[in-house]
Amino acid sequence: xxxxxxxxIKFSPCKIGMFLPDMKLAAAKSSERxxxxxxxxxxxxxxxxxxDNASGRRGSEGNVMIRNLGRSRFHFLWTSGKATTESFxxxxxxxxxxxxxxxxxxxxxxxxxxxxxxxxxxxxxTAKWPDRDIHFWYKKGTQHQFHTWCESCNTEHVLDEEFPNxxxxxxxxxxxxxxxxxxxxxxxxxxxxxxxxxxxxVAKCPDAAESKITS
Numbered sequence: 001x002x003x004x005x006x007x008x009i010k011f012s013p014c015k016i017g018m019f020l021p022d023m024k025l026a027a028a029k030s031s032e033r034x035x036x037x038x039x040x041x042x043x044x045x046x047x048x049x050x051x052d053n054a055s056g057r058r059g060s061e062g063n064v065m066i067r068n069l070g071r072s073r074f075h076f077l078w079t080s081g082k083a084t085t086e087s088f089x090x091x092x093x094x095x096x097x098x099x100x101x102x103x104x105x106x107x108x109x110x111x112x113x114x115x116x117x118x119x120x121x122x123x124x125x126t127a128k129w130p131d132r133d134i135h136f137w138y139k140k141g142t143q144h145q146f147h148t149w150c151e152s153c154n155t156e157h158v159l160d161e162e163f164p165n166x167x168x169x170x171x172x173x174x175x176x177x178x179x180x181x182x183x184x185x186x187x188x189x190x191x192x193x194x195x196x197x198x199x200x201x202v203a204k205c206p207d208a209a210e211s212k213i214t215s
Contacts, residue, residue: 001037003122004094005044005069012120013071014091018108021100022078027064029096030076035061044069051104079105086111091118099123099133143204148178149194152185159190 004016018034020026028142036103047070061067062103067074079101082161087141090112095101108135115117125134159166170186178187193200203209 001034004074004092005038005041007092007118007120008069008074009044009047009117011072012069012075014116014118015089016072016074016092016094017088017109017112018074018076018092018094018177019096019098019101020076020078023082025097026076026078030064030067030074031188034067034074038069054202078107086113089115091116091120093121095121095123096138098123099128101133103133103136134173137213138215140208140211141213142208143215144201145204146191146200147193147197147202148187148190148200149192150180150182150185150187151192153180153183154194155180155182156185156194157181 002020008014008016018026020029023124036047046069065076067076073092076090079095086108089133093110093113095106095109098106110121113121123134123137127138129135131139145158145160148159149156157166157180162181166178166181166187167176169175170177178190179185180187191200208215
C-alpha cells in the first residue's frame with residue numbers, strides 16, 4: 001500500500017489500478033485499508049484533501065472506487081469484471097489476493113499499461129498451490145529468498161525450506177524456537193542477515209532479472 005502511495009507522488013500525475021478479485025473486496029480495500037493509512041500520513045492526506053493546488057482544484061476523500069491524491073488517481077477495481085479489466089488505461093497496477101485471480105484475467109489487465117512509460121506492477125498473495133496464482137508469477141522472476149544468519153557457526157539458512165525441522169521446543173523457555181540445523185544453536189532473530197551483506201535477500205535465479213520480475 002505504501003509503495004503504491006509512493007509511486008502516486010513520485011510519478012504524479014499517474015493512474016494506479018488497485019485490483020482485487022471481486023467488487024466487494026475492492027470496496028473494502030478502499031474504505032477499510034487504503035483510506036485509514038492515508039489519514040495517518042498528514043502530508044499525504046493533505047494532497048488528497050487539498051487537491052491539485054497548481055490547477056486550483058479542490059480535493060476530497062473521493063468515493064469508494066476512485067480517490068485522487070494530488071494529480072494522481074487511484075482506481076479500486078476487480079479482475080473478475082470484463083469492463084474493469086479493459087476500460088481504464090493505467091501507469092501502475094497493484095494485484096492483491098492473487099490466489100483468487102485467474103492468470104488470464106491478470107494478463108488481460110496488464111494490457112492497461114501498454115500506453116504508459118512507467119508500467120510498474122506489484123503483486124501480493126498468500127501462496128496456495130504450486131505453479132498457480134502467486135507461485136506462477138514467483139517462478140517467472142528472480143525468486144529471492146531470505147537467508148537467516150546463525151551467529152554461532154556463521155552459516156545461512158532459508159528457513160521456509162527447512163520448515164518444520166528448523167523449529168524445536170525449548171523446555172527451559174517452554175516455547176518453540178528457531179534452531180540452526182548446522183550447529184544446533186538457537187536462532188532468536190530469524191530476520192538477522194550476515195553482517196557483510198546489506199540485506200538478507202538472495203536471488204535463487206538471478207538470470208531471471210532479464211524478465212524484469214523481482215520476486
